[in-house]
Amino acid sequence: MSFDSPASDRTIYRSIFMSDIHLGTRGSRAVLAADFLKSVTCEKLYLVGDIIDGWRLRRSWFWDEAHDELLRLILNLARRGTEVIYIPGNHDEIFRRWLPMELKIASVRLCARAEHVAADGRKYLVMHGDEFDSVVRCAPILAILGDHAYTFALFLNRWINVVRRKLGLPYRSFSKWAKKRVKGAVKAIDRFEHALAREARQHGADGVICGHIHHAEIREIDGMTYMNSGDWVESCTALVEDAQGHFSLVEWTSLMRSSWSEGGRWFHQAPSPSDPAQVPALVMATASPDETRETPIPAWPLLSKR
Numbered sequence: 001m002s003f004d005s006p007a008s009d010r011t012i013y014r015s016i017f018m019s020d021i022h023l024g025t026r027g028s029r030a031v032l033a034a035d036f037l038k039s040v041t042c043e044k045l046y047l048v049g050d051i052i053d054g055w056r057l058r059r060s061w062f063w064d065e066a067h068d069e070l071l072r073l074i075l076n077l078a079r080r081g082t083e084v085i086y087i088p089g090n091h092d093e094i095f096r097r098w099l100p101m102e103l104k105i106a107s108v109r110l111c112a113r114a115e116h117v118a119a120d121g122r123k124y125l126v127m128h129g130d131e132f133d134s135v136v137r138c139a140p141i142l143a144i145l146g147d148h149a150y151t152f153a154l155f156l157n158r159w160i161n162v163v164r165r166k167l168g169l170p171y172r173s174f175s176k177w178a179k180k181r182v183k184g185a186v187k188a189i190d191r192f193e194h195a196l197a198r199e200a201r202q203h204g205a206d207g208v209i210c211g212h213i214h215h216a217e218i219r220e221i222d223g224m225t226y227m228n229s230g231d232w233v234e235s236c237t238a239l240v241e242d243a244q245g246h247f248s249l250v251e252w253t254s255l256m257r258s259s260w261s262e263g264g265r266w267f268h269q270a271p272s273p274s275d276p277a278q279v280p281a282l283v284m285a286t287a288s289p290d291e292t293r294e295t296p297i298p299a300w301p302l303l304s305k306r
Helices: 030-038 054-059 065-079 092-103 134-138 138-168 173-180 183-204
Strands: 011-018 041-046 081-088 109-112 114-117 122-125 207-210 216-221 223-230 239-243 246-250 283-284 292-296 301-306
Touching: 030 292, 041 065, 041 114, 065 081, 065 109, 092 109, 122 183, 138 283, 183 216, 183 223, 207 301, 216 246
Parallel strands: 011 041, 041 081, 081 109, 122 207, 207 223
Antiparallel strands: 011 239, 114 122, 216 223, 239 246, 246 301, 283 292
């Protein structure tokens, strides 16, 4: 079940960045990704890697109507004038073999990296980021084992939330919760973010936009702006740029009143504007990290903004 907003109701962005959708896996929330894209319009859409999970499809085939719908939606956007740039990641690395040919497939441009010039003139290096993951680069067997462990965590996540739903509790990501509390994972994320910031500096950019680690973030690192678009397996986040060149993270599931059915499918609907209690709040960081303000807005929440 999905909804399609009329053109006049869609939010207009200059650019949208999405990554780590992992089509071809049962954990992919393709329905929600499609719902998000149906509610927006943009000049540029960057697909920042791991859109299709070739690792999983090689082991076992899973592909349903929702995955087809999302691909059709992306191709339709490209045909109607949106510039779509696809930067393959490690899970869809099969497309990297085509990069030397500089192909444009169905109006979608393939490239290893891209430079995005924001509306305010600032330049950002856009890349998936797996080349700065020491496990993927130096120990591919460990990367595959880690992928199996992550799949199991998502399996637990699904059934934990079935129980939480029956108890009347809201959705909660078990794997995301665990990741934040394991010191090794926190340190690995910090090393990854600093490595990407250094790479942006070496290329003369003002910042970097990436994916890979399923951890949506906007932060300043040594004078560089680091931005990660997150994923569409757990957090369902996208990075968006407005007409003034300001970037924000949109968390789509915070807008949707969503829950898992017993079969593991998402059923959802948009909050009713007539019910103020269901309108999400915007939490905007101020100069002091200890100061935040909440303002009700009739739209989805922005996790962070610059």
